[in-house]
Amino acid sequence: MIAYINGKFIPKDRIAISPEDRGFLFADGAYEVICSYNGNLFKIDEHLERLRRSLGELRIEGPPINHLRTVAEGLIERNELSDVHAMIYIQVTRGAAPRKHIFPEKATPATVYANASAFQPLYKERENGITVITLPDIRWDRCDIKSVALLPNVLACQQAKERGAVEAVFIRNGFITEGSHTNFCAVFDDQLFTHPANNHILGGITRQVVLGLCTQLGVPFKESPILENELKNADEAMVLGTTYEILPVVQVDDWQVGNGTPGPITRELQHAYRRATTS
Numbered sequence: 001m002i003a004y005i006n007g008k009f010i011p012k013d014r015i016a017i018s019p020e021d022r023g024f025l026f027a028d029g030a031y032e033v034i035c036s037y038n039g040n041l042f043k044i045d046e047h048l049e050r051l052r053r054s055l056g057e058l059r060i061e062g063p064p065i066n067h068l069r070t071v072a073e074g075l076i077e078r079n080e081l082s083d084v085h086a087m088i089y090i091q092v093t094r095g096a097a098p099r100k101h102i103f104p105e106k107a108t109p110a111t112v113y114a115n116a117s118a119f120q121p122l123y124k125e126r127e128n129g130i131t132v133i134t135l136p137d138i139r140w141d142r143c144d145i146k147s148v149a150l151l152p153n154v155l156a157c158q159q160a161k162e163r164g165a166v167e168a169v170f171i172r173n174g175f176i177t178e179g180s181h182t183n184f185c186a187v188f189d190d191q192l193f194t195h196p197a198n199n200h201i202l203g204g205i206t207r208q209v210v211l212g213l214c215t216q217l218g219v220p221f222k223e224s225p226i227l228e229n230e231l232k233n234a235d236e237a238m239v240l241g242t243t244y245e246i247l248p249v250v251q252v253d254d255w256q257v258g259n260g261t262p263g264p265i266t267r268e269l270q271h272a273y274r275r276a277t278t279s
């Protein structure tokens, strides 16, 4: 596999990163994941804009966005992924410098790493739906930054797996925020609800696409937090993410959502999303 590191495309197994890289020492960086559908980099502008914003909030001077677009395209081409479903990962850290909390000298260049790989979507889960568990949201107050510091998310997702679920959904002050690596939506009386895109969630690109599809399809929606206690009244629920697209949620902890099968609004959105990625 050919990957990208600091201006070069080289075999991934030849990449070496300094043990003083601040990504390694402090999780001091941001990242993006983009899907490529037969060479079409879906919503790449939105992903790169979010990366620019994340880096800005972290005060990391990253490479120009147009350069990252060329990198993403270059990885698809060099790895011969133009005819398949692929995933691109881009990470930018504050670079390598002796370990001190304060930022390194201005001259320290950011570390820019990216790779692309073929990707097998979760077709079965997309069709049949998934189970999620709920957990307290113990994350910080800047979940809007797509930081590589993901320990609470990692621990939550692992706990979900160990309990036979696919995703963990976080609860903060009695309200559902989002999943460990997805956004969360629920449908009540034909209206879709999802947490507002504020500092308590990552403003997902898939979430944005889905809200746009709701407008197109005439599905009313409200960006308003869902009370954990009210979730049992939901007719449908789903989690959204770049690689998952739209996964129906048919069970939460030990109870069923609606009748325990993916609902009609979820299906309509899945079909519309499919069309959007193939057009």
Ligand SMILES: Cc1ncc(COP(=O)(O)O)c(C=O)c1O
Binding pocket: 033, 153, 178, 179, 180, 181, 182, 183, 201, 202, 203, 204, 205, 206, 207, 240, 241, 242, 243
């Ligand atoms: C915490 C969190 N929320 C939401 C999402 C979904 O974002 P997107 O749709 O841009 O992939 C992700 C994706 O990684 C995430 O990590």
